[in-house]
Amino acid sequence: MAFDGKILSGVSVLAAVVDGGSFVKAAELIGLTDSGVSRAISRLESRLGARLLDRTTRSVTLTDEGRRFYEEVKPHLNAIEDAASIAAGSVSAVRGRLKIDIDPFFLPLVLAGRLGVFCERFPELAIEFVTSERVGDLVSEGIDLAIRFGQPRLATLVSRKLIEAPILTLASPRYLKRYGKPKHPSELSRHRCLQFLDPYTGRPFDWEFIRGRETIEVPTSGPLTFTDPKSMLAECVAGTGIAQVIGWGIKGPLASGVLIDLFPDWHGERFPLFAFHPSRKHPPAKVRAFVEFCLKIVQEL
Numbered sequence: 001m002a003f004d005g006k007i008l009s010g011v012s013v014l015a016a017v018v019d020g021g022s023f024v025k026a027a028e029l030i031g032l033t034d035s036g037v038s039r040a041i042s043r044l045e046s047r048l049g050a051r052l053l054d055r056t057t058r059s060v061t062l063t064d065e066g067r068r069f070y071e072e073v074k075p076h077l078n079a080i081e082d083a084a085s086i087a088a089g090s091v092s093a094v095r096g097r098l099k100i101d102i103d104p105f106f107l108p109l110v111l112a113g114r115l116g117v118f119c120e121r122f123p124e125l126a127i128e129f130v131t132s133e134r135v136g137d138l139v140s141e142g143i144d145l146a147i148r149f150g151q152p153r154l155a156t157l158v159s160r161k162l163i164e165a166p167i168l169t170l171a172s173p174r175y176l177k178r179y180g181k182p183k184h185p186s187e188l189s190r191h192r193c194l195q196f197l198d199p200y201t202g203r204p205f206d207w208e209f210i211r212g213r214e215t216i217e218v219p220t221s222g223p224l225t226f227t228d229p230k231s232m233l234a235e236c237v238a239g240t241g242i243a244q245v246i247g248w249g250i251k252g253p254l255a256s257g258v259l260i261d262l263f264p265d266w267h268g269e270r271f272p273l274f275a276f277h278p279s280r281k282h283p284p285a286k287v288r289a290f291v292e293f294c295l296k297i298v299q300e301l
Contacts, residue, residue, distance in 0.1 A: 007044065007047055007048070009040070010040050010041070010043055010044030010047070011044065011073050011077065012030070012077065013026065013030065013032070013037055013040040013041060013044070014041060014044060014052060014053075014066075014070065015070075015074065015077055016029045016030045016037070017037065017041065017053065017060060018062065018070060018142045019097065019099070019142045020142070021059060021060070021142060022059060022060060023037045023038055023041075023060065029097075041053060048069070050063075050065040050066070050069070051063055051065065051066070052065065052066030052069060052070075053066055071278060074278070094122040094124070094125050094285050094286045094289045095122070095124035095125055095286070096124070096125065096126070096286060097125075097126050097127075097128065098125055098126070098127045098128070098144050098145065098286045098287070098290060099127075099128045099130065099142055099143050099144050099145075100127060100128070100129050100130070100143070100144065100145045100146070100147065100290065101130055101131065101132055101141075101143045101145070101146040101147070101148070102129045102130070102131055102146075102147055103131070103147055103148045103149050103273070104131050104227065104228060104229055105149060105229045105245070105246050106147055106148075106149070106273065106294075107129060107131070108229065108230045108249075109229060109230070109233075109245075109246070109248055109249030109250070110248050110249050110297060110298065111294070111297065114297055115127075118289075118290070118293050122286075122289060125286055125289075127290075130143070143278070144277065144284070144286070144287055145275060145276070145277050145283075145287045145290060145291070146275070146276040146277070147162075147273065147274070147275050147276075147291075147294060148273070148274055148276065149165070149246065149271050149272065149273050149274075150200075150271070150272070150274070151272065151274075157276040157277065157278060158276065158277050158278070158283070159274050159275070159276050160274065160275045160276075160291065161272050161273070161274050162273045162274065162275055162291070162294060162295050162298060163272075163273050163295070163298045163299065164270035164271065164272045164273070165246045165247060165248055165270065165271050165272075165273060165298075166246075166247040166267045166269070166270060166271075167208075167244055167245070167246060167247065167267070167269045167270070167271055168244070168245055168246075168247040168250070168261050168267065169185070169188075169207075169209075169242060169243075169244050169261070169262045169263050169266070170236055170242065170243050170244075170245060170250070170254075170259045170260065170261060170262065171236065171241075171242045171243075171259070171260050171262055172236060172237050172238065172239045172258065172259055172260070173257065173258075173260065174238070174239030175192075175236075175239040175240070175241065175242065176260065178239065179191060179192065181260075181262065182242075182262060184263075185207075185209040185216060185218050185263055185266055186216065186218055188207065188218050188220050188242065189218055189219050189220060189221075191220075191222075191241070191242055192222045192223060192240070192241040192242065193207070193220035193221060193222040193241055193242050193243070193244075194222050194224050194225075194226065194232050194235060194236060194240065194241040194242065194243040195220070195221075195222055195224065195225040195226065196225070196226050196227070196229070196232060196243075196244070197225055197226065197227050199227070204225055205244070207219075207220045207244055208269050209263065209266040209268070209269065210266065210267075210268025210269045211265055211266045211268055212268070215268070222241045222242075223240070223241065224240065224241065229245065229246075232245070233245060233250070236259065237253065237258055237259060242262070246271060247267070248298070273298065275291045275294070
């Protein structure tokens with residue numbers, strides 16, 4: 001197929017539809033009318049000879065053909081955007097919109113309160129944070145970047161391990177006064193342990209302890225299961241139960257004695273933090289900038 005400049009303009013409209021999730025939002029993003037967006041998509045589909053979007057009254061989603069096409073062209077759109085920004089005098093090329101699927105631990109316990117510095121450095125960038133139950137199809141959901149704990153589960157995504165976090169087992173003085181302090185991890189099977197749900201399995205995470213070459217798994221149970229780490233931590237502080245949390249963002253409660261690290265000799269378990277993006281080529285400047293920002297923060301913790 002000979003190059004058709006109208007295909008490029010149609011692809012930019014398609015990108016706006018994917019980012020916005022609807023023709024209405026796409027029209028707002030690129031300054032067209034709703035009907036103009038619809039006609040542009042129809043022309044693109046006609047030129048390609050493939051249906052790219054499934055349309056309903058409430059939303060639009062990429063078809064399988066549309067997803068494959070968009071995965072191929074999105075990196076090139078990002079490269080064009082970066083090149084245009086540099087040519088216009090923007091050295092960083094960090095601008096526009098960045099949609100991030102963020103880990104429910106990482107955002108409130110690590111990033112919250114530190115994002116202002118990043119916003120001031122890149123004032124032309126707008127960031128939207130979402131937290132889905134699991135990392136899914138980033139392309140069809142308009143996600144530019146996902147930052148999640150745990151091993152990668154989707155081979156279609158480009159992943160980069162940022163760091164490994166220690167896992168701490170915590171209790172409040174109120175809980176220990178009422179139920180006693182366990183002397184060994186194996187005793188936790190007799191305690192009230194707050195559970196955190198693994199979104200991939202639908203079951204609570206297993207409790208594992210590592211000391212040198214020694215590894216033990218302890219079956220635990222308790223009255224509450226969470227998907228929100230801040231709520232779980234609040235209940236731990238209140239004395240409801242013992243919790244296992246990623247060892248970031250809790251220096252204050254530990255230093256003040258609000259929370260007690262029950263097994264400081266059993267910090268061998270590590271939970272990896274990954275950055276995922278859907279592009280098979282180099283990620284855009286805005287993605288690289290945010291990943292480097294996160295990496296700098298976790299290295300200082």
